Each structure stands twice: as C-alpha cells, then as structure tokens.
Amino acid sequence: MTEAFRDRIDIALTVNGEAVEGRVPAGRHLIDFLRLDLGLTGSHASCEHGVCGACTIHVDGQAVRGCLMLAAQADGAEVWTLEGLTETGVIRDLQDAFVERNALQCGYCTPGMLASIKELLDMGGVPDRATIREHLSGNYCRCTGYEAIIDAVESVAKARAGEAAA
Amino acid sequence: MKALAGGYARARDVTHALDLLAQADGMGRVLAGGQSLIAAMNMRLSTGDMLVDISRIADLRGVAVEDGCLRIGALTRHADIGTDPLVATHAPLLVQAVHHIAHAAIRNRGTIGGSLAHADPAAEFPACVLALGGTIHLQGPEGVRQVAAEDFFVDVFETAIEEGEILTAITLPLLEAGERHVLIETARRSGDYALAGLCVVKRAAGHRVTAFSVGPRPVLAMAAMERLDAGDTAGAVDALRAEIDPPSDTQASAAYRRHLAGVLLTRALHDLTGETA
Ligand SMILES: Cc1cc2nc3c(=O)[nH]c(=O)nc-3n(C[C@H](O)[C@H](O)[C@H](O)COP(=O)(O)OP(=O)(O)OC[C@H]3O[C@@H](n4cnc5c(N)ncnc54)[C@H](O)[C@@H]3O)c2cc1C
Numbered sequence: 001m002t003e004a005f006r007d008r009i010d011i012a013l014t015v016n017g018e019a020v021e022g023r024v025p026a027g028r029h030l031i032d033f034l035r036l037d038l039g040l041t042g043s044h045a046s047c048e049h050g051v052c053g054a055c056t057i058h059v060d061g062q063a064v065r066g067c068l069m070l071a072a073q074a075d076g077a078e079v080w081t082l083e084g085l086t087e088t089g090v091i092r093d094l095q096d097a098f099v100e101r102n103a104l105q106c107g108y109c110t111p112g113m114l115a116s117i118k119e120l121l122d123m124g125g126v127p128d129r130a131t132i133r134e135h136l137s138g139n140y141c142r143c144t145g146y147e148a149i150i151d152a153v154e155s156v157a158k159a160r161a162g163e164a165a166a
Numbered sequence: 167m168k169a170l171a172g173g174y175a176r177a178r179d180v181t182h183a184l185d186l187l188a189q190a191d192g193m194g195r196v197l198a199g200g201q202s203l204i205a206a207m208n209m210r211l212s213t214g215d216m217l218v219d220i221s222r223i224a225d226l227r228g229v230a231v232e233d234g235c236l237r238i239g240a241l242t243r244h245a246d247i248g249t250d251p252l253v254a255t256h257a258p259l260l261v262q263a264v265h266h267i268a269h270a271a272i273r274n275r276g277t278i279g280g281s282l283a284h285a286d287p288a289a290e291f292p293a294c295v296l297a298l299g300g301t302i303h304l305q306g307p308e309g310v311r312q313v314a315a316e317d318f319f320v321d322v323f324e325t326a327i328e329e330g331e332i333l334t335a336i337t338l339p340l341l342e343a344g345e346r347h348v349l350i351e352t353a354r355r356s357g358d359y360a361l362a363g364l365c366v367v368k369r370a371a372g373h374r375v376t377a378f379s380v381g382p383r384p385v386l387a388m389a390a391m392e393r394l395d396a397g398d399t400a401g402a403v404d405a406l407r408a409e410i411d412p413p414s415d416t417q418a419s420a421a422y423r424r425h426l427a428g429v430l431l432t433r434a435l436h437d438l439t440g441e442t443a
C-alpha cells in the first residue's frame with residue numbers, strides 16, 4: 001500500500017449535534033458506523049444496495065442513503081439520525097401523525113420514511129398525494145400498503161401550512 | 167453484505183486524483199457519488215478497490231455557458247441538474263431525465279459524470295448526451311482529450327475512459343431557436359431502471375433519436391431519424407423496431423422491448439408536435 005491510500009481512515013464529524021471521532025475501515029458504510037460503532041441503531045440497514053430506503057439519514061442537510069456513503073466520506077459532515085431528529089422535536093408532529101394514522105406496523109421502514117418525509121416537508125407548501133408518493137418511491141414498506149403514510153404526510157403538511165398562515 | 171475496499175484516499179484536486187490513480191497499480195477506482203459503486207462494493211461485485219474519492223473537488227462541480235457550449239462538471243449531482251436554470255434553458259432533456267432517475271435520496275448524491283462513466287445500458291444520461299451530440303472531456307496522465315458521445319459508449323459498463331483517466335466535464339451545444347426535446351420511458355415502478363426508453367431531439371437540421379435499455383449501450387437510431395426527417399412517422403416506428411436488438415431478461419422479453427420502443431416513439435412524437443402520429 002502506498003502512503004496516500006489508507007485502509008483505516010480517521011474521521012471527525014458531528015452526529016446529532018455532537019462532535020464524534022472515529023477510525024473506520026475503508027469499506028465501512030456510514031450506516032454501519034452509526035449503528036455498530038456509535039450504537040445509534042435508530043436508523044436501519046436492510047438491503048445495503050440503495051433499493052429499500054430503510055437507511056435514509058440526513059447528511060449536510062440532505063436526505064441520503066446511509067448504505068451508499070462510506071463513513072470515510074463523512075469526515076467533516078453534519079449527520080442526523082432518527083435519534084437526533086426525535087430528540088430535537090423537529091418531526092414530533094410527523095411522528096404523532098404516524099401513530100394516530102397507523103402509518104407503521106413492524107416499524108422497520110419508519111426511520112427511513114421519516115427522514116425522507118422530513119426533506120419533503122422542509123421544502124414547504126402542501127405537496128399533492130402524487131408528489132408525496134413520488135418522493136417516497138424509494139422507501140419500501142412491506143406492512144402498511146402506504147396509504148396511511150401518505151395520509152400522515154398530507155395531514156402534517158396541511159397543519160404546518162395552516163400554522164404558517166395563521 | 168459488507169464492502170471490502172483495498173484502501174481509500176481523498177483527492178484534493180484533479181492532479182492529485184490522477185497521481186493517486188497512477189499509484190494504485192491498476193486497482194484504482196474513482197469514487198464520485200458512490201450510488202452505483204458503493205452498491206456494487208456492498209454486494210462484493212467489486213472488491214479490493216483502491217478508492218480515489220473525487221467527490222470534494224469543487225472545480226468539477228457546476229454548470230456554465232463557456233465558449234458557446236453548455237459545460238457541466240462531472241460532479242454535478244442529479245438533483246442539481248434538475249434545478250439548474252442553465253440546464254433548464256439549454257438542455258431540458260436532462261431535466262426530464264432527472265425525474266426518471268432513481269429516488270430523491272440517490273439523486274442528492276449521484277453525479278452525471280458517474281452516470282456516464284458507469285454506462286449502465288438502462289441509464290438515462292448516457293442516452294441524453296448521445297441524443298444531444300455532446301462531448302465528454304477526459305483528463306489523464308498524458309493530458310486532456312475529448313471524446314464525442316458517439317464514440318464514448320463501448321459496451322455494458324464499458325466506455326472510452328482509459329486506465330488512469332478521469333471524466334471531468336460534459337459539453338453540449340446550446341439550444342437553438344425552435345429546438346425541442348422529449349424523454350420518454352416505461353419502468354415497472356417509479357425510480358426503477360427503464361424497460362425501454364427514448365430521447366428525441368428536434369433541431370432545424372433534423373431529428374436525433376436515441377434508445378436506452380434496448381441493447382448493451384445507448385443506440386443512435388439512424389434509420390428512424392432518417393425516416394422522421396422525411397416526414398414518415400410510421401416508417402420511423404418500423405425502422406426503430408428493426409434497428410434495435412434488445413435483450414430478454416427477467417424484466418421483459420426482447421419482443422416486448424422492441425414493441426415498447428415503437429410505442430414510445432409514437433408517444434414522443436405526439437408530445438413533440440401535439441398531434442397524434
Ligand atoms: C436504487 C437505485 C436506483 C437507480 N436508478 C437509476 C435509474 O433509474 N437511472 C439511472 O441512470 N441511474 C440509476 N441509478 C444509478 C445512479 O444514477 C448513480 O448515481 C450513477 O449511476 C453513478 O453515479 P455516481 O456519481 O454515484 O458514481 P459512482 O457510484 O461513484 O461511480 C460509478 C462508476 O463510475 C466511475 N466514475 C464515477 N465518476 C467518474 C469520473 N468522474 N471519472 C471516471 N470514472 C468515474 C467509478 O469508478 C465507478 O466505476 C440508481 C441507483 C440506485 C442505487
């Protein structure tokens with residue numbers, strides 16, 4: 001191995017608002033770093049090739065696939081997992097709407113759903129149901145049949161728009 | 167599964183990236199958005215790669231009009247292409263493509279350079295760049311060179327990029343007055359790779375039609391273009407079906423893809439002219 005390439009990489013980033021350091025193998029993806037090294041098991045890993053969306057988290061303000069980003073690439077990044085999004089209360093209304101509408105059963109897809117939906121809601125306005133569906137097309141749910149999830153998103157978008165107008 | 171990488175290095179700039187590739191003894195692998203490469207690594211389709219992470223080279227990202235062309239940096243992300251005003255003005259075909267590529271979270275990291283370099287036969291951007299008659303800019307140890315889109319796509323996942331080279335940018339002609347673009351495809355679910363898809367570009371000089379997911383690389387449908395220029399739309403549909411040689415796989419049979427390509431051309435022409443072909 002030449003000097004420039006490393007098989008273990010030192011990284012420093014913020015996770016859920018806290019500074020974190022680590023030394024990661026080159027091939028370690030970000031979701032394993034968060035779950036296995038930091039014990040943040042809120043965000044899930046499933047297919048590990050970008051198809052299911054269970055690993056969706058926020059990196060530098062955008063929703064991304066945690067399984068399709070290396071931990072080494074997150075050096076200097078600002079990462080938010082479900083734990084942080086929950087603790088700060090930014091998606092409290094959305095989480096309440098999920099419970100109220102039965103938008104989860106086993107809950108495996110839920111952390112990724114919430115992270116994807118947060119990005120859509122942050123864009124503002126009230127997206128129509130087709131837009132909500134399209135935005136969530138990369139998040140698989142094997143339990144709910146999606147309808148209740150769309151209902152929850154729509155109700156929160158409307159409630160937030162109402163508050164903004166009030 | 168878990169990826170096994172040989173090593174990782176973050177490139178500061180293009181020169182550094184080229185040095186790293188040169189040091190990697192043939193195992194060097196450019197890492198851009200990672201949306202195809204990391205998936206392949208996780209599935210162990212690719213192991214032992216010496217990853218050269220170019221994703222932070224700021225010079226390679228962004229869109230500009232330069233020397234009478236639209237220049238798109240290799241690291242410009244799908245999501246950026248979808249919202250960039252210069253792309254919307256000069257290459258609306260690419261904006262249409264973005265809506266069909268994967269899902270929002272993947273579009274936030276995937277890059278146009280990665281899409282062209284990866285050269286998936288079902289990918290949208292390669293067919294768009296071919297339809298627009300674009301040029302691919304490469305930089306290697308020997309310097310820079312340009313490859314016309316017609317010569318760039320070689321086979322499934324294979325391009326004209328040589329060992330040790332990096333794709334740095336794509337240039338496209340600026341939109342001319344009256345020019346129209348349509349991208350149309352059929353996929354089983356939103357965000358899936360297409361079963362078949364078409365790009366149609368109409369310029370004063372004539373039509374350019376490309377088909378994707380119907381062969382090992384995007385096809386410039388010369389016979390169909392010739393028929394369209396002659397005003398023979400029915401002939402163009404027949405010509406297109408005759409000049410493609412689509413594969414059969416678990417997604418669709420060759421016969422279905424061939425049929426679909428013709429249907430898509432009819433619909434694309436309808437979109438283009440507002441008339442029923
Ligand atoms: C679930 C899922 C669905 C998808 N659906 C679609 C779809 O419908 N349509 C579609 O087009 N794509 C789709 N993609 C692929 C996506 O568009 C990728 O972003 C794209 O194919 C690769 O771009 P990247 O920047 O992520 O490249 P990477 O994954 O980083 O790299 C891909 C390959 O290209 C090489 N490479 C990358 N950049 C360069 C460069 N500048 N110079 C030289 N070599 C380079 C790498 O070495 C690697 O071999 C999908 C991906 C996933 C995970």
Ligand code: FES
Binds near residue numbers: 047048051053056067
């Ligand atoms: S685990 Fe990342 S998309 Fe399925």
Ligand code: FES
Binds near residue numbers: 143
């Ligand atoms: S609630 Fe079980 S997968 Fe969605």
